[in-house]
Amino acid sequence: MVNNFEDLLTLCDKYDIAGPRYTSYPTALEMNDSKAREDRSALIASRPEQPIALYVHIPFCHKLCYYCGCNKIVSNDQFKAERYVDALIKELQQLGDSISGRKLRSLHLGGGTPSFLTSSQIARLMTAIECSFSKSQVFEASIELDSRSIEVDYINLLCDLGFSRLSIGIQDTDESVQNAINRIQSSEHIGDLVRRAKSLGFKSINADLIYGLPRQSLVTFKKTVDDVVQFGFDRVSLFSYAHLPRRFKAQRLIATDELPVGHDKLKLMLSAQRWLAQAGYREVGMDHFALPSDELAQAAESGSLNRNFQGYTADPDIDLLAIGVSSISDINGTVLQNDKALKDYYASIDGGLSPVAVGFDRLPEDLLRGWVIKALMCQFKVDKRQFAAAYGVSFDRYFASEIEQLSDLMEDGLVSNDEVELRVTHRGLLFVRRVAMAFDAYLSAKRQPAFSKVV
Numbered sequence: 501m502v503n504n505f506e507d508l509l510t511l512c513d514k515y516d517i518a519g520p521r522y523t524s525y526p527t528a529l530e531m532n533d534s535k536a537r538e539d540r541s542a543l544i545a546s547r548p549e550q551p552i553a554l555y556v557h558i559p560f561c562h563k564l565c566y567y568c569g570c571n572k573i574v575s576n577d578q579f580k581a582e583r584y585v586d587a588l589i590k591e592l593q594q595l596g597d598s599i600s601g602r603k604l605r606s607l608h609l610g611g612g613t614p615s616f617l618t619s620s621q622i623a624r625l626m627t628a629i630e631c632s633f634s635k636s637q638v639f640e641a642s643i644e645l646d647s648r649s650i651e652v653d654y655i656n657l658l659c660d661l662g663f664s665r666l667s668i669g670i671q672d673t674d675e676s677v678q679n680a681i682n683r684i685q686s687s688e689h690i691g692d693l694v695r696r697a698k699s700l701g702f703k704s705i706n707a708d709l710i711y712g713l714p715r716q717s718l719v720t721f722k723k724t725v726d727d728v729v730q731f732g733f734d735r736v737s738l739f740s741y742a743h744l745p746r747r748f749k750a751q752r753l754i755a756t757d758e759l760p761v762g763h764d765k766l767k768l769m770l771s772a773q774r775w776l777a778q779a780g781y782r783e784v785g786m787d788h789f790a791l792p793s794d795e796l797a798q799a800a801e802s803g804s805l806n807r808n809f810q811g812y813t814a815d816p817d818i819d820l821l822a823i824g825v826s827s828i829s830d831i832n833g834t835v836l837q838n839d840k841a842l843k844d845y846y847a848s849i850d851g852g853l854s855p856v857a858v859g860f861d862r863l864p865e866d867l868l869r870g871w872v873i874k875a876l877m878c879q880f881k882v883d884k885r886q887f888a889a890a891y892g893v894s895f896d897r898y899f900a901s902e903i904e905q906l907s908d909l910m911e912d913g914l915v916s917n918d919e920v921e922l923r924v925t926h927r928g929l930l931f932v933r934r935v936a937m938a939f940d941a942y943l944s945a946k947r948q949p950a951f952s953k954v955v
């Protein structure tokens with residue numbers, strides 16, 4: 501972490517331009533309809549020995565959070581989820597023999613709000629998943645929870661169904677901030693959920709926090725971080741609020757004049773980093789913190805940290821199959837996204853068609869650049885010998901012009917470059933996305949407004 505605050509302010513003014521978060525390379529923006537209705541079965545079947553990571557997207561939420569930029573459907577009609585679970589099961593059946601008997605290494609339920617599903621709905625979904633795959637010896641199931649929509653006993657149900665990791669969206673525990681973002685939740689209840697999960701032996705519990713929300717101050721955010729530490733979360737994701745009201749309609753309900761901006765927002769982030777470090781959390785990749793006992797911190801320490809469409813993971817790089825509306829699969833170099841609108845997704849599934857709407861095949865050049873970008877995002881460095889061994893070319897020769905583009909960052913001490921490695925320095929960690937952008941062949945100035953800034 502960079503300590504000199506004035507120094508950072510100057511660097512932020514210079515380098516904090518909008519850029520991708522690189523959960524994939526190329527980014528999802530490169531998807532096109534050449535892959536529409538692609539049958540994923542053949543792709544999956546091409547590597548029968550490979551284990552699979554399964555992602556299931558649940559788009560429903562009970563209430564609209566004003567900061568939200570996700571693909572979600574706000575509803576209180578539980579019947580909608582019943583119909584949706586039917587569609588997910590049909591999607592699994594469509595994949596049929598290609599997944600039958602394949603080892604399932606991990607399962608993640610994301611959203612939206614996966615805990616929108618009632619106990620019978622989630623149990624039905626899990627039974628269908630279990631019947632479709634065989635579990636690998638190493639199997640982890642994780643789920644995102646909204647504390648407002650569940651009772652404490654829901655944690656027991658998740659435990660019985662085989663879940664061992666939880667992620668709880670907290671964002672901020674201050675009442676005034678919660679009012680401003682329309683996400684009012686009880687800290688006491690969150691504490692109860694975490695305690696129950698720990699007593700049942702859950703391996704890892706993550707808290708999502710957001711800085712830059714309306715009405716946040718150093719005082720309120722310190723209390724939020726203290727609460728999270730006191731609840732005993734193993735991991736903390738600390739995200740920057742990107743106010744893009746033209747793109748996300750819900751954000752128009754946020755009072756712009758209540759937002760901490762510029763240096764005030766930067767102070768929130770730097771202070772939260774410091775408070776988490778003081779509480780014993782280690783910085784993992786970009787925006788993430790974990791206790792040393794957590795698998796994510798250990799993966800960062802050992803150099804095996806990985807990154808995929810769900811963010812940082814300790815899981816190895818394996819095929820990611822995603823089901824549900826708008827979900828993104830990444831199988832053997834091909835990226836495929838399902839229909840983004842629920843009505844289109846239902847029409848595909850009910851019509852017996854593949855729900856894939858867009859996608860792309862990674863080209864050899866994409867794989868090579870993606871390798872470099874992932875190394876920067878996960879290890880903050882590129883080992884030039886490893887690169888040469890993997891791709892048979894010299895890093896310095898192949899990327900001579902990209903290295904040249906980084907000369908300003910090198911002069912400012914944010915990047916170091918020698919014969920062995922290109923490294924983001926301690927002082928430059930905050931700007932890792934900016935470094936990765938130099939290796940992105942698709943990036944153009946006109947696209948940058950589609951991305952958020954670092955701070």
Ligand code: SF4
Nearest residue numbers: 561564565568570612
């Ligand atoms: S932030 Fe999460 S819970 Fe809130 S509306 Fe968005 S997806 Fe739903």
